[in-house]
Amino acid sequence: MTEKASHTPYPQQVSSPETWVRDHGDYLFRYAMMRLRDRDTAENMVQETFLAALKGRASFNGRSSERTWMVGILKHKIIDHYRKDFRERPVTDLQDFFGEEERTIDSFYDALENPRKYPKDWMPDQQATLVSKEFWTTLHGCLQKLPGPTAGAFAMREVDDMDTAAICKELGITPTNLWVMLHRARLQLRECLERNWFEKK
């Protein structure tokens, strides 16, 4: 992930699993929390990651750090989680869902007929805002208000920077489905941050 010196040799073997939770637990949890909406799911993903790492530890070859290796496992677990969210729903359910997303976008624009609800003129101050713990808490609160599938698609796009084709392939949806969800997510997040953060500053 962030290890810059990729040529640095890493230990060929994983550390003792007794120390994993202490050494990597919080980091993996934060990674999961940026991509999932609730603590329970995030905790479960971390646990599943450790268990998968335990099974696969013989195949760890030291080409990356132990943490990078675990993050790779966690990332797959999270995408799997979202894939199930989409693929295990009946098609009619999904159609209803995308229809609902479009109606949500409509309702934002109905509200926009009221000038007092127009987006206000604010811009996040990179320095002041982003170093604030409260800002991240607010942002996280706003993300949690998105429907699960939308939050998943948004996380893959904005947090993991996956492209349209890759996300559609994982989730089994069309590009138009994805674009509608991303647009809805952006509308809602923008509005939520305006109300809960920028207007209060």
Add this chain to the structure above:
Amino acid sequence: MKTSLDLEKPSKTPLRLSCKQAALLVSLSFERRLSFRECVSMRLHLVWCRTCTFYGRQIKALRAIFIRHEEFLHGTPPASDEKLTDTAKKRIQDGIDRAL
């Protein structure tokens, strides 16, 4: 005015857009290259529409915020207090111990 756009037929994009259509194109411009037609319509709209201009700037800034999430992850500023609870740590560690 038609309320929704057919994203699969960029050439059918009307020259005059509603705010709803314009905002969708702004968002779409992060996802794929807009067609010439879409681009012209969007820019025309943004020339006179303050609201959509704010919207565009703000969602662009939102995207930049997510690029900073790495720092959030490392617990350095912007720090996060997100941590596994002690109970969760114990439960997860027990799970590992059982599987060992």
